[in-house]
Amino acid sequence: MAGILAIDQGTTSTRAILFDTDLRPMARAQEEFAQHFPRSGWVEHDAGDLWDTTLSVCRAALEGQETPAAIGITNQRETVVVWDRETGTPIHNAIVWQDRRTAALCRQLREEGHEALLTERTGLLADPYFSGTKLKWLLDEVEGAREAAEAGRLAFGTVDSWLIWNLTEGRVHATDPTNACRTLLYDIHAGDWCPEICDLLGVPMAMLPEVRDTGGDFGETTLLGGRIPILGVAGDQQAATLGQACFRPGMVKSTYGTGCFALLNTGQTPVASKNRLLTTIAYRLDGKTTYALEGAIFIAGAVVQWLRDEMGVIGSAAETQALAEQADPNQEVVLVPAFTGLGAPYWSPESRGAAFGLTRGTGPAELARAALESVGYQTRDLLAAMEADWPDGEPSVLRVDGGMAASDWTMQFLADILGAPVDRPEFTETTALGAAWVAGMTAGLCPGMEAFEQRWHLDRRFEAQKDDGWRAAKYDGWRRAVRGVLAYDEAD
Numbered sequence: 226m227a228g229i230l231a232i233d234q235g236t237t238s239t240r241a242i243l244f245d246t247d248l249r250p251m252a253r254a255q256e257e258f259a260q261h262f263p264r265s266g267w268v269e270h271d272a273g274d275l276w277d278t279t280l281s282v283c284r285a286a287l288e289g290q291e292t293p294a295a296i297g298i299t300n301q302r303e304t305v306v307v308w309d310r311e312t313g314t315p316i317h318n319a320i321v322w323q324d325r326r327t328a329a330l331c332r333q334l335r336e337e338g339h340e341a342l343l344t345e346r347t348g349l350l351a352d353p354y355f356s357g358t359k360l361k362w363l364l365d366e367v368e369g370a371r372e373a374a375e376a377g378r379l380a381f382g383t384v385d386s387w388l389i390w391n392l393t394e395g396r397v398h399a400t401d402p403t404n405a406c407r408t409l410l411y412d413i414h415a416g417d418w419c420p421e422i423c424d425l426l427g428v429p430m431a432m433l434p435e436v437r438d439t440g441g442d443f444g445e446t447t448l449l450g451g452r453i454p455i456l457g458v459a460g461d462q463q464a465a466t467l468g469q470a471c472f473r474p475g476m477v478k479s480t481y482g483t484g485c486f487a488l489l490n491t492g493q494t495p496v497a498s499k500n501r502l503l504t505t506i507a508y509r510l511d512g513k514t515t516y517a518l519e520g521a522i523f524i525a526g527a528v529v530q531w532l533r534d535e536m537g538v539i540g541s542a543a544e545t546q547a548l549a550e551q552a553d554p555n556q557e558v559v560l561v562p563a564f565t566g567l568g569a570p571y572w573s574p575e576s577r578g579a580a581f582g583l584t585r586g587t588g589p590a591e592l593a594r595a596a597l598e599s600v601g602y603q604t605r606d607l608l609a610a611m612e613a614d615w616p617d618g619e620p621s622v623l624r625v626d627g628g629m630a631a632s633d634w635t636m637q638f639l640a641d642i643l644g645a646p647v648d649r650p651e652f653t654e655t656t657a658l659g660a661a662w663v664a665g666m667t668a669g670l671c672p673g674m675e676a677f678e679q680r681w682h683l684d685r686r687f688e689a690q691k692d693d694g695w696r697a698a699k700y701d702g703w704r705r706a707v708r709g710v711l712a713y714d715e716a717d
């Protein structure tokens with residue numbers, strides 16, 4: 226029987242995985258594309274590259290295969306594309322979620338007292354991470370853009386909308402609530418775009434996509450052989466939450482790719498964070514919205530890439546494990562990888578990274594260990610904030626996935642620093658799996674939630690092996706290092 230094609234359009238590469246209806250992977254293809262850094266703190270993608278790589282990985286994955294019965298799309302979130310409805314041409318490069326160009330605008334929004342409205346409606350903060358201020362920047366800076374948008378000639382979309390538009394050859398301009406809720410323009414309580422915020426940011430509502438259920442009808446494509454309906458769309462972190470079967474309130478997953486994103490399912494209740502986490506939509510199925518608390522860290526696996534590409538201390542990511550094992554146990558080096566600012570729970574876009582505790586004897590091994598440890602410390606920051614925000618639902622086990630979850634050393638350190646077990650599933654491409662499952666379920670080909678939950682299989686559980694004294698001392702060192710980074714920023 227024909228399968229389900231998952232498109233995973235990520236920050237550094239685009240993937241397509243063809244699953245059979247039992248959700249076993251049958252074929253896959255992946256392509257990287259160029260990152261553009263036109264100025265310090267700016268990150269752009271050529272939106273044409275995002276579409277071209279999508280088309281080519283889909284064609285490669287489908288080569289010699291039957292036409293799939295459905296497509297599920299999952300994508301890097303918050304990244305902004307604006308295009309001309311007539312020609313389908315983007316008016317500018319896509320501005321990527323990591324881009325910090327609107328830090329001053331966000332500061333101004335905070336100083337003028339607008340953050341309360343933004344948080345109340347969207348569950349987010351006035352931070353450059355989200356789409357809204359990036360879109361405002363495009364409308365302000367690209368000549369003629371605002372007039373064209375007001376006249377209805379321009380379309381805005383996160384990457385999902387851009388891909389849907391292209392796959393349907395301009396017939397469908399839509400998104401789903403998991404992507405809409407990251408724009409800073411969407412009212413997560415009303416379940417619709419927020420006119421007040423659009424007004425505040427000068428965004429004409431005519432350019433916004435229609436919001437449809439995560440498992441819903443997003444049109445069909447004829448570009449991949451036959452007619453294939455697009456039946457599932459979710460932002461990549463929410464798709465991973467689905468792929469990890471975190472369906473019950475209290476379940477939490479953490480994905481370690483370029484960054485790290487932890488989501489705690491809070492059921493049908495949107496929990497307002499008192500600890501600078503994000504209130505977000507986990508999924509909307511059959512018109513019913515499930516919410517999550519999210520902690521977002523901008524640098525996780527990217528710190529390992531930095532060791533490889535900029536520092537040249539490793540040849541491959543996997544080498545960090547052996548180095549960390551060799552590190553001198555008497556050296557307490559702490560690395561705060563705030564390369565693009567600090568995300569949750571600090572939200573300090575202008576902070577930059579620092580290493581503490583360096584000695585004459587510090588070498589690549591100690592640096593590699595500190596890099597891997599930084600991922601554990603940052604996760605503990607997030608889970609501590611989650612526990613404070615939602616004490617009744619304290620999560621007992623953390624489900625992990627993403628490229629860096631392959632690092633046993635990092636996962637063991639994570640369990641040790643959390644003082645709680647960490648579960649790694651057999652299949653760690655949970656993002657694509659989640660998108661495929663939603664599309665397959667909507668098509669009536671895949672099992673519902675309960676049966677899907679049963680097919681989650683453990684690869685390995687990492688149990689905490691250290692005592693509370695060790696944990697407290699290590700975490701205290703991290704907290705002091707973060708305070709140092711924040712203080713340096715203030716002094717600036």
Ligand SMILES: Nc1ncnc2c1ncn2[C@@H]1O[C@H](COP(=O)(O)OP(=O)(O)O)[C@@H](O)[C@H]1O
Pocket residue numbers: 235236237238481482483484525526527528529530542543544545546627628629631632
């Ligand atoms: N064995 C490993 N040890 C440490 N980090 C790893 C390992 N394997 C992969 N990584 C890191 O995981 C990241 C890739 O994960 P992936 O989920 O593919 O990311 P993304 O989807 O964000 O591109 C890279 O940043 C890489 O440095």
Ligand SMILES: O=P(O)(O)OC[C@H](O)CO
Pocket residue numbers: 234235236237300301302303322460461462482483484
């Ligand atoms: O592309 P990834 O996996 O780094 O994920 C990016 C996130 O969606 C940003 O919020």
